[in-house]
Structures are given as structure tokens and as C-alpha cells.
Amino acid sequence: MIKTLKVRLYPNNQQKILLEKHLGSCRFVYNHFLDIRNKYYAEHKSDKKKGLNAFDTMKMLTQLKKKTTWLNEINSQSLQHSLVELDKAFKSFFRKNTDYPNFRSKKGNQYFIVPSGFKDKGSKLVIPKFMEGIEYRDESVIPDKIKQIVVTKDVDRYYASVQFETKENPERGKGTIGIDMGVKAFITASDGLQVEPLNALRKKEKSLKRQQKKLSRKTKGSENRMKQVVRVKRIYQHIRDMRTDFNHKVSTAIAKHYGTVVIEDLNVQGMQRNYHIAKSITDQGWYQFRTMLKYKLQWRNGELIEIGRFDPSSKMCSRCGSIKHDLKLSDRTYHCNTCGLVIDRDLNAAINIRNIGLIKVGKGIPEFTPVESATAAELSKGGLRVATL
């Protein structure tokens, strides 16, 4: 199984310059050969050989390096890898999976790939052209069997995503839960576990608004404006980091304790029609959470069951199945007029989500088991606010 570990790099000034050259040169090579492949395709459309492939462009790259000597400062494997990626982009386009390949912009994702030649020297990561090693800090140790490293830049920080192979086979969690994702609570699980949204995030968002307002008052093109742009970008970066950390904690705890998790499908098209729901999905990072949950469950041989968003999870009584048509968004408690059940609205929805999911995959519905205290304990230890309903 391939796992990824992302560590922050702390390059010295000289290394920073060389990292920038790598980012820029890989983008240059990608764009240069995209242009060549575009022209070739336009001229040879009706020929037997319609397009160039990765091998063709690699031969051309060797020629290019004779003229464009500054490219020799760059790890040649990283440059070649840009051509492999360009080739992938074309293949994916020809298979009609994606749009026609675009030029890479300075404003887009900044990265380059190191396919081999790395070594971990304790607190330093050695990659070709950086033989003295770039300092990194992380609690985890970089594992031996590295497959490839992707170096990225985010505002003014550098990271290495280390992809490695592991034989580790963690145990599948025992419980089964349904999860309701909400705005008031980040998640409510069918066993009563509730995780509150990250409060610190809200505070950061306030300061973001303040700084954005300041930015709007700065004169265009001024040095002060540039400084303010960096300030705003840093806050964005901080919010992203906090959210990622939060999502990691919640998804890890759930994947560890539950083998079967049912969740509502975040159908984009259906959701985007409702602006408020769409906004809270992006704000709360639900996509990221779901992605993490999915792969962490896979690591443990667990399963994520997705159900349609429009199954009546909130309006249905989780005990007798009758539908409450007049349930308002402001009703925090669900009162069933048929069987008399009184239950927290989100908990009722979570139980329904679990049941619908289990029926969908042909499994029986388990008895209600109270929240596994281990999950709640683990999350509060990680600094998250949890409640049990």
C-alpha cells in the first residue's frame, strides 16, 4: 500500500533560490513542450503519427539543454518527469477524461516531482542537486521505501509530500456508524458522538475579513499593498492548515474505531444549486474530510458507504419510519407525532443515514450502541470539542 507523508521543508537562502529554479524550470519545460506538441498536432492531424509522445519530447529535451544551458542546474529527472506528466495529460484528454491540457501558470499549483535519488539524513532530506540536504521538521520519521517525492510551494512555504510503500496492516475498526454532516455540529454520529466545528477557524475568519478590508483600501501597485497581500495569503494558509489538521484528527479517530461508515453523498451538482449548502461544504472542508475518511478506512479494510443526498434522512423518524413533513430547519429536536420519539434532530438523521446505508448494501440494522468512549476520548485529547448525545 502506498501512503503519503507531508513534511514542511526549511531550506536555507541558497536552497530557496535553487528550489525556485526547479519550480520555474519544470513549469517552463512543461509549457515549452506543450507548445511543441500543440503545433505538431496541428500540422500532422491527418498523418499516421498524429502526436508526439513522452519519448519524442525527452529526446528533444536533451537537444534543448545544449542551447538552454541554465536547465542543467536542474535535476534532469524532475525535468523529464514534467514531460511524463504532460504525456499523461494528453492521454487523459484522448481518453476523454479531461479537458485539453492547459499551460501551467505561475499562479497555479507550484510543484516538481523527484522520482528517485532521495535519502533521509535524520532531520535533513537529501534529493538530487540538494546533496547537503534540506532541513525538515516533522514528528514522524520519513520511511525507507520512498516511491517518489513531490515538492510543493504554498505562498512562501515549501513542503515535501513523501510517497512510500508500507506493509503495515492496521486492524479494521469494530463499530458501524452513520454520519450526519452539519453546520451546527461538524458531524453527528448515529451512536451519539458529536464533534463541534473548529472554533478557532471562526476567529481566523474574522481576522481574514479585517485584513481583506484593509487590503481593499491600499493603493494599487504600492509596496504596502504587496505586503498586505502576503498577510492575507498567510491567513488563508493558516486556515487551510488548521482545517487539514482538524480533518485528519476526526477521520483518523473514526477510521480506527469503526469498520463501516455510512455518509451522505456530497453530490456537487445537486448541492451547488443551493448556495448556502455549497458554501458550508467548502467552508467546513467536507470534501477533504470525506477523502481522508475514505482512504483511511481503505487502509484498514473498512468500508465507506455513500447514500443519496435526498434520501429522507432528516424528516423520517428513526424509530417508526413515519415522515414529518413540517420539520423546519430551526427545529433542533425531532418530536415524532406517531410514536412519540423525542430525539436530537442530527442524531435522528445520523441513525437514518446508517440504516439507509446498511439496507442499501443488504446488511441488517444493528441495535443502538452508545458512543464508544474511546473515540470521544481520543478526539478531546487532540484538543477537539466533542459531546455525546
Ligand SMILES: [Zn+2]
Ligand atoms: Zn416515530
